[in-house]
Amino acid sequence: MSALAASLTHPTELFQLINFQFFGGKERLFPARAELENTPSMRRCDYYLCRTSRSFSAVIRALDAELRPAISIFYLVLRGLDTVEDDMSLDKKLKHKLLTTFHEKLYDPQWNFDGSGPNEKDRDLLVEFHVVTQEFLALDKKFQVVIADICKRMGHGMAEFIDKTVETVDDYNLYCHYVAGLVGIGLSKLFSASGLESAEVGVDEERANSMGLFLQKTNIIRDYLEDLEEGRTWWPRQVWSLYGTKLSDFASPDCEAGGLACLNHLVADALQHVPDCFVYMSRLRTQSVFNFCAIPQVMAIATLDLCYNNKQVLKRNVKIRKGTAVSLMMKATSLANVIDIFVSYSKSLQSQGVTTDPTYGKLSSTLDTIFKRAEQAKTMAAATDNLRHTRTEAQQALVLSPSVTIPVGIALAGLAAYYYTRHTQAPKP
Numbered sequence: 284m285s286a287l288a289a290s291l292t293h294p295t296e297l298f299q300l301i302n303f304q305f306f307g308g309k310e311r312l313f314p315a316r317a318e319l320e321n322t323p324s325m326r327r328c329d330y331y332l333c334r335t336s337r338s339f340s341a342v343i344r345a346l347d348a349e350l351r352p353a354i355s356i357f358y359l360v361l362r363g364l365d366t367v368e369d370d371m372s373l374d375k376k377l378k379h380k381l382l383t384t385f386h387e388k389l390y391d392p393q394w395n396f397d398g399s400g401p402n403e404k405d406r407d408l409l410v411e412f413h414v415v416t417q418e419f420l421a422l423d424k425k426f427q428v429v430i431a432d433i434c435k436r437m438g439h440g441m442a443e444f445i446d447k448t449v450e451t452v453d454d455y456n457l458y459c460h461y462v463a464g465l466v467g468i469g470l471s472k473l474f475s476a477s478g479l480e481s482a483e484v485g486v487d488e489e490r491a492n493s494m495g496l497f498l499q500k501t502n503i504i505r506d507y508l509e510d511l512e513e514g515r516t517w518w519p520r521q522v523w524s525l526y527g528t529k530l531s532d533f534a535s536p537d538c539e540a541g542g543l544a545c546l547n548h549l550v551a552d553a554l555q556h557v558p559d560c561f562v563y564m565s566r567l568r569t570q571s572v573f574n575f576c577a578i579p580q581v582m583a584i585a586t587l588d589l590c591y592n593n594k595q596v597l598k599r600n601v602k603i604r605k606g607t608a609v610s611l612m613m614k615a616t617s618l619a620n621v622i623d624i625f626v627s628y629s630k631s632l633q634s635q636g637v638t639t640d641p642t643y644g645k646l647s648s649t650l651d652t653i654f655k656r657a658e659q660a661k662t663m664a665a666a667t668d669n670l671r672h673t674r675t676e677a678q679q680a681l682v683l684s685p686s687v688t689i690p691v692g693i694a695l696a697g698l699a700a701y702y703y704t705r706h707t708q709a710p711k712p
C-alpha cells in the first residue's frame with residue numbers, strides 16, 4: 284500500500300502499478316514458462332534465487348528454457364562469491380584462499396561453507412552450496428566452462444582488492460570490471476553459447492564490460508552512505524580528493540557543496556558507458572534476453588537522474604519509486620522504447636546540469652554524445668525491433684483494452700474515495 288501511496292501524485296505510474304500487481308501486467312511481462320525446477324536441488328536453487336532478489340528473479344525466470352538454468356546457476360554462484368567478498372568477519376587469509384579457489388569448488392558436489400559471519404544474509408546459501416554445484420554439474424559443458432572461467436577471474440580480482448582501496452580512476456574501473464564487467468562478459472558468452480544470440484555478442488568483451496560498469500557505478504554512487512557506514516568505500520580517492528579532505532566529510536552539512544560536486548563528477552563518469560550499452564542492446568535478437576538486459580539498464584539511468592546533484596544521497600538511502608520501476612519495466616521491451624527512456628532521463632540531467640561544476644563540460648559533452656548515438660540507435664531500432672523472436676506478450680501489457688481499463692478505473696475510483704474519506708476525517712490529536 285505504501286508503494287501505491289507514493290505514486291498517488293503520479294497518476295500514470297499509479298495506473299501501471301495497479302495494472303502490474305492486480306491485473307496481470309506482471310504475468311504478461313514475465314510469462315510463466317514451463318516448470319524447469321524438477322529436481323529437489325533445482326527447486327532449492329529457485330528458492331535462493333527468489334529470496335535474494337524478488338524482482339530480478341522474475342526477469343531470470345522469464346528467460347527461454349535454453350538459458351534459464353545456466354543463468355540461474357551463474358547468478359547463485361556469483362552470490363556465493365559475493366557473500367565471501369562482503370564478509371568483514373572472515374580472516375583475510377581464509378578469504379583470499381576462498382576467493383581464489385572458488386572456481387574449483389564448483390566441481391566438488393560435496394563442498395559447502397559454514398564459516399560466514401552470522402549477519403551475512405546469504406550465509407545459508409554457502410551452507411547449502413552443494414545444491415548449486417550439483418545443478419552446475421548438470422549444465423551443458425559449454426555453460427560450465429564460461430561460469431567457471433568468470434568465477435576464477437572474478438575471485439582473483441576480488442582477492443586483489445582485499446587490502447587495496449580504490450585510489451585512482453583506473454582502480455575504480457578495474458574493481459568494477461572484476462565485480463560487474465565480468466558478469467556482463469560471462470552472461471554474453473552464455474547468451475551466444477545457447478544459440479539464442481549471435482557469436483558477436485559473446486566476443487565483444489568491451490561492450491559487455493560497459494553493461495556491467497554502468498550498473499555497478501550507479502550502485503556505488505547511490506550506496507555512498509550505506510557503504511560508508513559499513514566501512515567500505517568505492518568512490519575513487521583521485522576524484523573525491525578534488526572536493527574534500529575525507530570521504531566521510533561529505534555526509535556533514537558544511538561539506539555538502541564539495542559532496543555534490545563529487546557526486547556530479549561520478550554521475551558524468553558513469554554516463555560515458557551509455558553509448559556502448561546502446562550498441563550492446565541493439566544486437567540482441569531474443570525478446571526474453573533483451574528484457575533481462577534492458578530492465579536493469581533503464582533502472583540505472585533513472586537512478587542516476589535521481590542521484591544527480593541530490594544531497595539526499597549523502598544523508599540517506601535514495602531509491603526510485605516502485606511505481607517508476609514498474610512503469611520502466613513495462614516499457615523496456617523494445618530498443619526504441621529503451622532509447623526513448625535514456626533520452627528522456629538524459630534531457631532531465633541536461634536541464635539540471637550545474638554550470639559551475641568543474642565537470643559540467645564533461646557532463647554536457649557526454650550527454651551530447653548520448654543524444655547523437657540515440658538518434659543512430661533509433662534508426663537501427665526501426666529495422667530490428669519487430670524482428671526480435673520469441674516475443675512475449677509484454678508489448679500488450681500496455682494496451683488499453685476494456686478488460687484492463689474498466690477494472691483499473693473502478694480500482695482507482697475506489698482508491699480515490701478511500702483517500703478522500705481518510706484525509707477529510709478530523710485530524711488526530
Ligand code: D9A
Nearest residue numbers: 336338339358462463466467470494495498499575576579
Ligand atoms: C546482473 Cl547474472 C547482476 N547485477 C545486477 C542485475 O543485473 C545484472 C548480477 C548477476 C547477474 C546479472 C545484469 C543483467 C542483465 C545483463 C547484464 C547484467 O549484463 C549483460 O550484468 C552486467 O545488478 C549485479 C552487478 C551490477 C554487480 C553485475 C540487476 C539487479 N538488480 C537488483 C536491484 C539492485 O538495485 O541491485 O540485480 C534487483 O532487481 O534486485
